[in-house]
Amino acid sequence: MSFTLRGRIETRLAAAVLPFLVACVVAFLLRDWWPVELVGVMVGVGLVLDAFVYWRFLRYQPGWAAVPLGLLELGLTMALVRLFDIAAPLGPALWFFVGSWLVMQILGHAVLPYVRLTYAEDGGELGTSGQGLALAAATAVLAVLGTAAATQPPTYVLESGLHQGPIVLDNPQTLRGEPGAVVRGGIVITSDGVTVRDLVVVGGRNGIEVHDSTNVRLENVTISEAKMDGVHARRSSLKIKGCSVRMTGDYTQAIDISFAFDLPMSSVERCTVVGGQEGIVSHMAHVDFRRNHVRETTLRAITVSEMSMGKVSRNVVEDAVGVGVYCGDYSHCDIRHNTVRDTRANLKSSDRYTHGHAILSHFYAQATVSSNVLEGNANDMRAAPDSLIRYR
Amino acid sequence: MERSCAIVGGGLAGFVAYVTLRHGGLEPGEIAVFGTDPDPVAAWRPRAEAIRQRRMRSESDGHCYPRSFPGLAPREALRTRSAAPLVQTVCNRYRPSVQEFLRHVEELREQSGWDQSFQPHRVARVSAADGGFEVDDRGCFRHVLLAPGHPGLSLPSELASDPRTVHAYEPHGYADRVAVVGAGMAAATEWLNALAAGAEVVSVRRREPARRPLNVPRPLFSKAGLASFHAAGRAQKVELLVGFGEPSYPPGREWDEPVEWARREGRFSVSASVNGEAQVICATGFRRGFENDELLRCLVEEHELDIEQRWIVLAPDGTVAALTDSTRTLSLAGVPAQWAYPAADTLVGMKYVARRFLRKVDACRSR
Numbered sequence: 227m228s229f230t231l232r233g234r235i236e237t238r239l240a241a242a243v244l245p246f247l248v249a250c251v252v253a254f255l256l257r258d259w260w261p262v263e264l265v266g267v268m269v270g271v272g273l274v275l276d277a278f279v280y281w282r283f284l285r286y287q288p289g290w291a292a293v294p295l296g297l298l299e300l301g302l303t304m305a306l307v308r309l310f311d312i313a314a315p316l317g318p319a320l321w322f323f324v325g326s327w328l329v330m331q332i333l334g335h336a337v338l339p340y341v342r343l344t345y346a347e348d349g350g351e352l353g354t355s356g357q358g359l360a361l362a363a364a365t366a367v368l369a370v371l372g373t374a375a376a377t378q379p380p381t382y383v384l385e386s387g388l389h390q391g392p393i394v395l396d397n398p399q400t401l402r403g404e405p406g407a408v409v410r411g412g413i414v415i416t417s418d419g420v421t422v423r424d425l426v427v428v429g430g431r432n433g434i435e436v437h438d439s440t441n442v443r444l445e446n447v448t449i450s451e452a453k454m455d456g457v458h459a460r461r462s463s464l465k466i467k468g469c470s471v472r473m474t475g476d477y478t479q480a481i482d483i484s485f486a487f488d489l490p491m492s493s494v495e496r497c498t499v500v501g502g503q504e505g506i507v508s509h510m511a512h513v514d515f516r517r518n519h520v521r522e523t524t525l526r527a528i529t530v531s532e533m534s535m536g537k538v539s540r541n542v543v544e545d546a547v548g549v550g551v552y553c554g555d556y557s558h559c560d561i562r563h564n565t566v567r568d569t570r571a572n573l574k575s576s577d578r579y580t581h582g583h584a585i586l587s588h589f590y591a592q593a594t595v596s597s598n599v600l601e602g603n604a605n606d607m608r609a610a611p612d613s614l615i616r617y618r
Numbered sequence: 619m620e621r622s623c624a625i626v627g628g629g630l631a632g633f634v635a636y637v638t639l640r641h642g643g644l645e646p647g648e649i650a651v652f653g654t655d656p657d658p659v660a661a662w663r664p665r666a667e668a669i670r671q672r673r674m675r676s677e678s679d680g681h682c683y684p685r686s687f688p689g690l691a692p693r694e695a696l697r698t699r700s701a702a703p704l705v706q707t708v709c710n711r712y713r714p715s716v717q718e719f720l721r722h723v724e725e726l727r728e729q730s731g732w733d734q735s736f737q738p739h740r741v742a743r744v745s746a747a748d749g750g751f752e753v754d755d756r757g758c759f760r761h762v763l764l765a766p767g768h769p770g771l772s773l774p775s776e777l778a779s780d781p782r783t784v785h786a787y788e789p790h791g792y793a794d795r796v797a798v799v800g801a802g803m804a805a806a807t808e809w810l811n812a813l814a815a816g817a818e819v820v821s822v823r824r825r826e827p828a829r830r831p832l833n834v835p836r837p838l839f840s841k842a843g844l845a846s847f848h849a850a851g852r853a854q855k856v857e858l859l860v861g862f863g864e865p866s867y868p869p870g871r872e873w874d875e876p877v878e879w880a881r882r883e884g885r886f887s888v889s890a891s892v893n894g895e896a897q898v899i900c901a902t903g904f905r906r907g908f909e910n911d912e913l914l915r916c917l918v919e920e921h922e923l924d925i926e927q928r929w930i931v932l933a934p935d936g937t938v939a940a941l942t943d944s945t946r947t948l949s950l951a952g953v954p955a956q957w958a959y960p961a962a963d964t965l966v967g968m969k970y971v972a973r974r975f976l977r978k979v980d981a982c983r984s985r
Binding site: 227228229230233285286288289290335336339340343344345346347348349351 | 638641679684685686687688692707708709710835836837839840841844845966969970973976
């Protein structure tokens with residue numbers, strides 16, 4: 227079919243109506259914005275390609291071209307989802323895209339030619355219905371943006387200087403620190419939809435505690451001098467990005483995410499962790515630890531344990547005592563593209579599993595490893611007799 | 619009931635227009651169809667049989683249904699319970715069989731009420747009158763669509779009186795040595811037919827045929843390409859239309875391989891002129907231009923219509939602008955509508971004109 231520019235845009239908008247409505251319903255049921263954000267990105271990618279690429283370079287579009295063009299749009303959509311950090315789970319997002327693509331094909335090849343006699347020869351234009359559709363689309367975009375703006379949680383700003391904690395955040399909000407803002411005594415989060423950004427936290431039993439909360443974000447926070455854990459999350463789902471945690475006590479953990487097996491996956495990304503008994507830890511949780519730098523821990527640098535499911539990728543672990551990356555206690559771990567160097571044995575311990583292994587699978591755990599760089603470790607990789615290491 | 623619409627011509631273009639009007643809500647009693655044979659494929663079928671055509675050149679959309687979807691491919695897929703036609707149509711490889719096409723025309727003829735509207739009469743004259751058009755002595759009609767078809771077979775003058783000559787679209791067999799004049803789809807089909815019948819073939823042609831899936835580039839089937847065609851100046855339009863009329867046939871192994879094998883065996887050759895062959899088959903198409911059609915020639919002369927070389931100048935919707943206003947419509951369909959739609963002689967082109975004719979009728983009826 228040979229589309230006109232207007233025909234492409236009107237057909238695209240017509241095809242977006244059903245996915246948009248479905249996304250609104252799903253968003254309402256999940257109490258989450260990602261379905262609407264996803265459909266917005268999807269339609270946006272399509273419209274940009276329609277206006278600047280397809281219309282110029284595809285004067286005639288055979289039916290089969292829908293497949294490679296669909297793959298192109300899928301790739302761009304998922305790249306933007308990643309870029310904008312839209313919290314769309316990969317599987318549902320892919321299914322949603324495929325479903326929307328199918329709707330578009332059925333609409334373009336069957337429904338619209340059926341209901342509108344001149345659809346094909348008008349280059350996909352929908353006449354007065356198309357104008358109505360464009361108006362409806364603009365209205366929908368404004369309505370969504372308006373609703374999004376109206377329902378955004380409030381933002382509070384901590385001025386430069388020392389603020390005495392613990393600060394308790396028990397409703398959705400964004401807490402942002404100006405340069406030089408320091409909280410002494412920790413932060414406690416007990417509500418969904420909380421974002422903490424650009425803050426220095428000093429001291430406290432735990433630096434930041436998160437309890438029974440989802441959709442929590444910790445961005446660009448610096449934590450030090452906590453007595454127990456730097457970040458201590460229980461029954462919660464959170465994303466930590468760009469943090470710096472320095473631990474000094476013997477039995478401390480820098481980041482501990484635990485008891486959240488039934489909750490959406492948590493992630494720790496681009497954090498620097500120094501010291502403590504354990505660096506980044508999960509117990510009974512879905513986790514994704516990537517691109518972190520962990521060093522100078524005294525038991526394990528990265529731990530995925532107690533029936534956790536975890537992806538550990540592109541991390542750098544250095545100068546750890548005991549174990550570099552540990553997968554233990556019935557956990558399933560995907561360990562790829564990490565660099566683990568200079569892991570030393572704990573000479574004071576009688577535990578044979580603290581003998582400086584770069585990667586260790588222990589107590590019925592299953593680790594899948596690939597493309598890891600292991601250098602200067604006392605021992606490279608080991609699976610306990612009851613555990614597995616698979617090489618991919 | 620008053621008959622407000624007349625279709626002059628009972629061939630495929632008239633049939634497509636009729637089916638479209640019926641889809642638009644007109645009753646058989648509101649439409650008069652004038653033609654010489656009640657079978658809409660009476661003219662087309664013997665030509666297809668003469669060249670032993672087995673497959674249509676058109677694709678899934680080459681049908682007479684008023685809606686584009688479902689076309690012949692999904693219907694055949696449903697009937698045969700096979701996904702093959704759907705896969706082929708997605709790849710632009712679906713060519714419905716002639717049998718499939720004829721079956722569909724027959725089915726649609728019965729469903730549409732065509733025979734109730736059909737009047738056996740060859741129309742000689744259509745002239746503008748108050749609030750409509752006089753169609754011979756059959757009355758005055760507010761909206762008239764002329765679909766006179768091709769104005770007869772074209773034979774090169776030097777061969778017209780040669781007893782060896784037969785036109786490709788006339789019934790014929792094959793002699794041992796056959797000259798096929800022409801280089802279009804019919805000629806290519808005749809090469810294969812004659813070779814299959816065991817004949818030696820000489821292709822007589824003045825130029826190499828173009829290899830195109832369709833006569834007209836695909837963008838020109840819809841608004842995207844038509845907009846620039848409609849905006850073109852007269853000289854440029856003429857140049858384009860002449861180009862589209864040059865002989866061509868689709869690319870593909872099914873055409874090339876039999877010819878190549880025959881060439882190796884010395885049974886196929888190319889020549890610039892006829893030279894003593896036992897039979898001369900002229901695959902030279904149809905006579906061109908409105909002046910070869912008595913009805914159109916009279917219409918142009920009587921109303922001093924705007925013309926450009928062999929074409930009647932039409933509005934982009936296929937109407938004769940000088941004789942069309944808010945109260946009446948005169949449209950041309952089929953090959954005479956090329957000025958509005960370059961592929962007007964295809965089924966898609968016939969539907970293009972028919973749908974716009976229906977719009978005119980609807981707009982007038984609603985007042």
